Structure formats: C-alpha cells, structure tokens
Amino acid sequence: MFKSQSCFWDCDGFNSDGDRFAVLSDILGDEDHLGDMDFKVTGTDKGITACQMDIKIKGLSYEILIQALEQAREGRLHILEKMTDTIEVPAETIKPHAPKMISCTIPNEYIGPFIGPGGKEIQNLQRETSTTIVINEDPDTQEGIVEILGTDQEGIDKVLAKIDALTFKPEKDEVYKVKAIKILEFGAVVEYLEAPGNEVLLHISEMAWQRTNAVTDVVNVGDEFE
Incomplete structure (x- = not known):
C-alpha cells in the first residue's frame, strides 16, 4: 500500500553539436523519436523512487543530467500538487478486482511441501485461487520469499491461509482444538x-x-x- 502520492515525469534531450542542448519536459512521447535522450523519473514529494534513461549519443554531461533532474523535480511537484488537491491521501484500500501483489516469507523447510512433488501442490493452489505464486530464496536468511499475484482478494487470502496452516507450530502448554x-x-x-x-x-x-x-x-x- 502506498503511503504517499507518487507520479511520473518524462524529460527528453536534444544535443545538436555537443555544446548546445535543450531539455524538454513532457508526458506525451513525441520527442522520444526525435530527441537524443529519453529520461523518465517517478517519485514522491520526498524524492525519487525510480528512474530510467535511454540515450542515442555516446555520452552525457553532468550539466544535462542536472538540468533534467531539476526539470523532472519541478514537473513532479507540480503534478503532485494537483493530485493532492483532488486526493489528499492515498486510498486505504484498492478496488476489489484491481491487480494486487502480496509478499510474505516461509521457512526454508516448508518450501518443498508447499510446492509439492513436481509442483503439484502449488499448481493446484494457483488454479483453485486464480493466483500466480512465485517463490524465491533469500540468500541471506535462507527463507523463502513468496509473492502472490492476483485480482481476487479472497483467492490471495486463501493462499496466505494455506501458508499459515502449513507453517503453524503448536506451543508447549497451550491448548488447541x-x-x-x-x-x-x-x-x-x-x-x-x-x-x-x-x-x-x-x-x-x-x-x-x-x-x-x-x-x-x-x-x-x-x-x-x-
């Protein structure tokens, strides 16, 4: 869940003779074909969260990069201001059928049983819940990182319940039904x-x-x- 508003801004650069240049701010795309640089920035009012650049020239000067970042900042803050006028804070929940991704961890010894022989268990679970489940191992903790992708929150909840049930460990002196x-x-x-x-x-x-x-x-x- 996003804790603050974020938006995207696009800058394109033209560098005709190596000395003169122009950085255009846009959110359209016409300049992508004509310019020498395509620089996309996304972020919040606190700073940049991601950026991506394509260039057609051999190098890029600090001067061009600094100007592009500054223009992207100005454009981002302008759009965020307009967004905040309409939506003061991000919604606490998203629409029921909007794509969602939930991440959780699973102890290493449960990865095999969760996947099942030949992937049988995880394939059945994906089919029953209309989700896509991806498991990767954290190289530091050796835990499994489970990513659950789907549009149906009920299906995602069923996968999480399955993980909770599989990894459940009773505690000594506790009473269970x-x-x-x-x-x-x-x-x-x-x-x-x-x-x-x-x-x-x-x-x-x-x-x-x-x-x-x-x-x-x-x-x-x-x-x-x-």
Whole structure:
C-alpha cells in the first residue's frame, strides 16, 4: 500500500553539436523519436523512487543530467500538487478486482511441501485461487520469499491461509482444538482446526487419563476435541 502520492515525469534531450542542448519536459512521447535522450523519473514529494534513461549519443554531461533532474523535480511537484488537491491521501484500500501483489516469507523447510512433488501442490493452489505464486530464496536468511499475484482478494487470502496452516507450530502448554480425520490401531491422526491441513498423530496413550484398549472407545473420525 502506498503511503504517499507518487507520479511520473518524462524529460527528453536534444544535443545538436555537443555544446548546445535543450531539455524538454513532457508526458506525451513525441520527442522520444526525435530527441537524443529519453529520461523518465517517478517519485514522491520526498524524492525519487525510480528512474530510467535511454540515450542515442555516446555520452552525457553532468550539466544535462542536472538540468533534467531539476526539470523532472519541478514537473513532479507540480503534478503532485494537483493530485493532492483532488486526493489528499492515498486510498486505504484498492478496488476489489484491481491487480494486487502480496509478499510474505516461509521457512526454508516448508518450501518443498508447499510446492509439492513436481509442483503439484502449488499448481493446484494457483488454479483453485486464480493466483500466480512465485517463490524465491533469500540468500541471506535462507527463507523463502513468496509473492502472490492476483485480482481476487479472497483467492490471495486463501493462499496466505494455506501458508499459515502449513507453517503453524503448536506451543508447549497451550491448548488447541483438533479434529480426528483418521483412526489407526495405535492412535488417531488429527488436524488443528486453526490450521487446516496441519496434521499430527495423537497416540492412544495420550487420549485419556485411564488406560485405553481401543482408539474408538475415546474418539472417532469427525470428532472435535481439545
């Protein structure tokens, strides 16, 4: 979410003989073809956030660059002033179907399970949520950086919920509500209700204070308990 208004400004340069030059400020594009320099700047009233330059000549003097930056600053501040007259602060939320990108991290040991064999899990998740999911590894922390792109906020939220459920770790001495999803001779497989898909084995010896001969004496598939 943007915390302040930002805008884009374009400057084009003409340098006919190496000594004389002109820097034109525009937001159209006609000069891109005719000029020797195309310099785009975007930023806020606090400074530049990004810039990009194309030049057709061999070099660029500091004088031209300084003038281009100054003109871009003046133009940017002028447009920002007009924008602020209409929209004083950026909107807290964006339109429901506007493109969105959410970034979060996932511990390295969960990257494999999240992707699944041959990418099966992540492909199914993308299909179910109408999102695009990109995972890169941070070389410093070794964590996975997950970027979720989509237009449906509900779909993005489902991906985030999936990550939360996958990486959920119960804390010692805390009480959690679980649901029995499979019965075995020696225990039951249960999943945390607050982290669907996160499954653990509850051994028969941990089901009751007294001795239990059969798992089904205490719990059956579908039962919810703490």
